[in-house]
Amino acid sequence: MTPSELDSPRVPPSRRAVLAALGALGAAVGAPALAQFRVEISGVGATQIPIAIGRFRDEKLGNQPIGEIVRADLERSGQFRAIEAPGVLDEGSLPVMSEWKGKNVDALAVGSVSRLADGRFDVRHKLWDVVKGADLGGQAYAVPAADLRLAAHRVADAIYEKLTGDKGVFSTRIAYVVRAGRSYSLRVTDADGEGGQVALSSPEPIISPAWSPNGRELAYVSFETQKAVVWVQDISSGARRKVADFRGSNSAPAWSPDGSQLAVTLSREGGSQLHLMSRSGGDVRRLTSSSAIDTEPVFAPDGRIYFVSDRGGSPQIYRMSASGGSPERVTFAGSYNISPAISPDGRAMAYITRQGGAFKLMLMDLADGGSPRALTDTSDDESPSFAPNGKLLIYATRSGGRDVLMTTTLDGRIKTRLLSSGADVREPTWGPFGR
Template sequence: MSTPVALRAPSWRRRAVLSALGATACAPALAQFRVEISGVGATQIPLAIGRFRDEKLGGQPISEIVRADLERSGLFRASEAPGALDEGSTPVMNEWKGRNVDALVAGSVSRLADGRFDVRHKLWDVVKGEDLGGQAFAVQALDLRLAAHRVADAVYERLTGEKGVFSTRIAYVTRAAGRYTLRVTDADGEGGQVALASPEPIISPAWSPNGRELAYVSFETRKAVVWVQDISSGARRKVADFRGTNSAPAWSPDGSQLAVTLSREGGSQLHLISRNGGEPRRLTTSSAIDTEPVFTPDGSRIYFVSDRGGGPQIYRMGAGGGSPERVTFNGSYNISPAISPDGRSMAYVTRQGGGFKLMLMDLGSGDSRALTDSTDDESPSFAPNGRLIIYATRGGGRDLLMTTTLDGRIKTRLLSSGLDVREPAWGPFGR
């Protein structure tokens, strides 16, 4: 049985998508990435992480995963704590102060009688000399990486007061040897599963608000059709299969409907359609191409891309339609809006001197600034806590994924093993 692809939208898409795909069930995926972190944050908490006692039992480097997660946030300067430490230790705080450490993490891994693994950790505030407590997770061997991400989340939240995103998931598309694969993985690009595989391109995965489904577009019938797929079971359903193209799905915040781009009346226009399909309701009526819709977090507005002014620019309007208001004015080519979870910022891609750069706009003031020095950026997507952005770009002759902090200071490169990687989408909290 052949299966889907995902399409992003009409004629401004810089990479042609001409095909369809053959789907597979949600099979396990081998780890594809290692992480490189570059840049220096303005203020970083110096944090020492001890190697978890007996962490080799489960075959996962728990402490290294925790350290990489926290460094990726840009808020921590992490180092390995020497010596034998675990959650039962009583560290001498003055010694750690002398090593210029503000916080200390240690833990252990043990095998339970039922075959699961018990992962424990403890966090200390070295500056205040306080025991900040810890947690324990009993998990199957396959979930040891997830347990490590949850440790990182707990440390991050205890020290910053905000939720961590390390145990969330991302979706992205890889290409190798003429084959395309839609993957769902941990936020660091490791582990996870194959949601879809095909000899034809796959693009534009979009997470449902509850994190259980992905919307995408398939060309398997030689035309673009919007599908929604259950991540756990692999079951899928057609949502939009009308005359012309059906593309650019974006979920409403309550998950009840999707905004899509349809050309069934002749031009590419925005429509709303139920999560289960049915008759769509048209939102825009213009002679332009209107595409790449995205809802604001409160569901009151839709941002989208249109060439109604002569070139592609970003506009917004009420979620039920109405008169669009132009948002971007700098430059002649601005696409791919992504709205931060707090609704205050917009990431997007602009063309500058023949290259394409990731930008961040303060929606209150309208001020924008570049976050990257690269020239082939695409597909920005915010982490659910709004503190990081994942995006696609190109380097070393490869398509690859990066994350960046909102000030652009700390960037993480997810390096694939000979694969081109595009189309990232960061999933919501919870899994």
């Protein structure tokens, strides 16, 4: 893995940046622009629950289309085929089940929005099992106007969990980098790409964002001082601190499962090697000692570290104990495999492989050593990240000459495109539960 090889024009530009030992990113000047998204969903799942979701009664009071948000969330999961319910029903309605059965609906979700005396909004929903004619219950959320979208996502989470048994991820957050002209910004948004905040704006590149396990902080690499430096930033307050600003390159931060440590790639001793440090940047300990480029570390739930190295002659994924020791090679198919992401249960690994001149998102079963399979038909995929329930992946790719964000189900059948207006979006990372 040589700098000239990885800095080839065929390599996705932000992936060159993530491998910061190569120094591929240059300076840029300009003001940040905010990305606004809409959602496009494509594909058909093997089995989907047909669910009718109507407009929430009086949802216009809060200027948020609660029913539409819930419907889009559930469709994006790949588990549901959403059907728009005509008219307006609410949680106090008693639907005629025979009518809904005649429309081939298995479940029905209804709700309402009302304004409380203190100015907040009361969002309520109820879920019905149409097949059994059973009331599956509902919930109420009292929220300020600014949290109406979040309330809609929580409604979708509740419906998803009730009907699938798995925890929903619609009320979680994602972080990603926006490049607009010659400016960069790090954004934090809802899982559907809407709303959110700008965590950092800079005329210099920002790369490799990584969520802390508690969802309160982001680690990332900023070139604002004309070199790669690792920072950690509190999402709520905006306060941030340098944790790696050593001689040479400081890159690719990854949090340990308990949030007490960071794995980083440092070149302070001359070559790009893995190091472990405390979350404050102290107690730095070198993990690898090779003549190769070792980079892109990521922790598995069991505490082991997966990383990319060219020690075997080409970029491949390895794993090792966080206490050190001999690395074990994980990928063998293909001559170029980078950017590992480990599922929350530790059973699967997503990564990027190069096939000819194309970069493809792959999924590999770590539990049984099954053959990797491609999840996409695009050719510039990068930066995969698992949803915290392990049921979806978010990644970046190129479409229509733009860098865009996509989500996909693990079988590759259902994909969602988050389209930005006039900006390139890249390097997504999915935050944990517990918002």
